[in-house]
Amino acid sequence: MDRLTSNDGPLTEPSLPDPIPTLIERSEPIDIVVGVLTFNDGATAPAAARGLIEGFRQYAPEKRVLVVNCDAGSQDGTPDLIEHAAGHDASFWAVRHAVSGSSLHVLSESGVPGRDAAIRLLAAVAERLTAKVCLIVDGNLKSAHPRWSELLASPILDKGADCVLPHFSRNRYEGTLTNTLLAPLTRALYGKRMTYHQGGAYAFSDRFVRSLLLPQPWDEEIATYGIDGWVTTLAAAELADVYEAMLGPRLRQGKPMGDLSTIIAQSVGCIFHMMERYQSTWEPVTGSKTVPMIGEPAGLGEPVGALHVDRMIHGFQQGLRDLVPIWQIVLAPDTFQQILELGIDDADSFQFPSSLWVQVVYDLALAYHDRLLHREHLLKSLTPLYLGHTASLILATRALPGKRMEEELERVAVEYETMKPYLIQRWRWSDE
Amino acid sequence: MMSTDPLWYKDAVFYEIPVKAYADGNGDGIGDFQGLIGKLDYLEWLGVDCIWLLPFYPSPLRDDGYDVADFLTVAEQYGTFQDVKRLLDEAHRRGIRVIVDLVLNHTSDRHAWFQESRQSPQSSKRGFYVWSETDRKYEKARIIFIDTEKSNWTWDPEAKAFYWHRFFSHQPDLNYANPEVQQAMLDTMTFWLDQGLDGFRCDAVPYLFEREGTICENLPETHDYLKNIRRRIDASYQGRILLAEANQWPTDVRPYFGDGDEFHMAFHFPLMPRLYMGVRSETRDPIIDMFTHTPEIPPNCQWCLFLRNHDELTLEMCSGEERDYMYYTYARDPSMRRNIGIGRRLAPLLDNDRRKIELLHSLVFTLPGSPIIYYGDEIGMGDNIKLKDRDGVRTPMQWTMDRNAGFSGCDPAQLYLPVVADAVYGYQAVNVESQKEAPHSLLQWMKRMISVRKRFPAFGRGTITFLRPANGKVLAYLRRYDDVVLLLVHNLAESSQAVELDLTAFAGTTPMEVLGEARFPTVTERSYVLTLAPYGYYWLDLTLTPSDGAYGIEQMVL
Structure with missing residues (x-):
């Protein structure tokens, strides 16, 4: 079923900076737009762009490829370096996307400020050029490979998919927030078992591009810090034909992403925000289905350093000391009571049951919906609880084989689905 | 509300008050209890936890009241016994405790x-x-x-x-070998405790007993008697304290804490001149050396730290060389010297340099112990070295720029001592009223520091670990208590300094500057570099918070 009908509405194309309109007018037809998002990524972006161009030469040499570098104002000559790397095998445009004052302080997964504006700009360029595929890749990736071109574009070009999301090889404890909240919550809500790996690389069909250009969420704050979550949720909720491409590991040139509570607030806030928008979509959904996958598992995830479980438990216990008044407001009495009881455990026997964790997440989603507190405070109060659950998960699985870890995460995901009526029931009460 | 914690004194900020110098309630030119009661709101506003009153007993005043003529009554010029009880009630109502001087060693020859x-x-x-x-x-x-x-x-x-007599000839020593004396002084203490006093600052305790062949200081029989006092107090009174005045080396003072069964507190006399030495010589060595020579004390005991008091800045616990250095740097004018010490107030000692005043206060607020502020130092009051003995640092408190500094409505000629009226420290320039109005005044700074200090029990109860960065002009130490770790960094030099600190044990922590709640760069496995303004200081909280990058998952949660 194709729900991408909403793109019949008015599109809100961003104003394209010079000389892009002129270039579009003069451009020959383009099949594939490859957008490279950069901010001082001279060390990695040229190789990434070159690799994708090479990949298209091998996979679809007949396709006309345009590389568009959306840069946030690099000081290291990134656009010139990419242009040089692209050579004559693809057309190349460079554009500096808008970066508002506030977004300078918002570092996205890619480390590119104004990432939402860049994606919107690329979508607009792709739409104006009537490209079949708009492929977007982060310039800070060290692991971009020529085969990504085919993995990302072929589901759209060959199988009529609307959106191809990345599926990266990961180490056991990489992406704990994604694995214990973002992905399973999205799965429970929209019925799609997506890995919810944000950023890195996407491919969008022309139809999906049009839906990206709908007014929402561009005028909302959510776009500034949650564009990746928005894209992923859009793919899940609009019931588009979604694929996941197994791209191997995602190795990045490190950039600070901000403090933990901000990352949590932004990523979880995006999902909660979208729950309001898609309430009628997710309410009737029961169960879940896998999404089609392309590619083969390859490589290992990003290296994981030392994990300080004791500090995580300490972080949880500090939350118990400092945030009880907030938790008392945002959590259901039964949830709150169970959380208080966890504070009695010593570090060695610390256990934060997954069922309780899911209950916490659903309570917070309801509190967010009901605006029981300033939303940022509410979301940041999740941080110690996340630390507690993560610590518990690590304690329970670190001596087990990797397969058992996957089974544990599957149990968490099933818990979200099983407890979804808890969410729906309370959500309805609150709406009444 | 007063804290019910029996160890309240470990977190408290003390404030020393000579009743005659603080506020005159009846307009006779001498401070009194009525005046002091009227200033309790100010002390509460400032954040003081406990006031220490100098002797207010009848006295011929040949040693400013330390020559007591009657332990059980109140000197007429200060008020009545009822006034003392009203002071106690009013102070307690504001959460302020009151301890008083008790001169155990001797009396006036008029007694x-x-x-x-x-x-x-x-x-x-x-x-x-x-x-x-x-x-x-x-x-x-x-x-x-x-x-x-x-x-x-x-x-x-x-x-x-x-x-x-160990002190002035008009102060004969009591004979503690006599059980009747022991009982009489015990009765004196219980009399005042029954009135509601919260404890005693016990004057000149090392000298109670004499024994031939000894230096007649710190004798075992003295400790036996003091332990007996403590037992009596603990048995009948809750939360009362004994503070020892023993101008001795820390190792000699240590026995006065006993096994936590003698004094609750004792002044750390030798540290005080070394704080001044450290700043003037721009090196941390004298300060760290002093702590190297400071033994552990029982967990229910506490050091009292101070910068100045009603006496001279005593140099008794300094070597001849150190004493010469202190005189050379802080009292070149011989008229500034008193006995073995310097008869000046804090601000003039530090050239009225606000940066140095803040720095030294930062040290006494953050080193192990409870700070005592000498009245008037919170506004940077000056002194009058032309006055005899130690009167130069005992002039009337400067409340306003009005007549007699707002201390008294009397004819200025009637004042017990003239107010400081010079161009720099005079009451027109330095007074509580104007500094309360100025948001960045020394007084407002003190209030803020006291308030911040109270947020961290680590200052009063924590352990101390000195860091040893290569830059010797910077004094840096950690204070730890429970899960809290504070990093205190002080630049003792009059020039800006950079310092590299080894904080690898705290890698991943994001220090929080507690005065301004500003986040500092996250600690990594490499040296942590700080730059400090001249006489600058940082109070940094290294305690892990959920937002610190200290869990190993921060950069890969998504």
């Missing part, structure tokens, strides 16, 4: 006990003092007031005998 004692060898009070037919006993005991006293013995023509 009834001495008058009766000198009358005849058969007097019932004869044994209350140490009499001798010769002045050749206890010759190993040093003379403390060397600039006024030639001997520890003085001939009394009426008694026709010599009497023993």
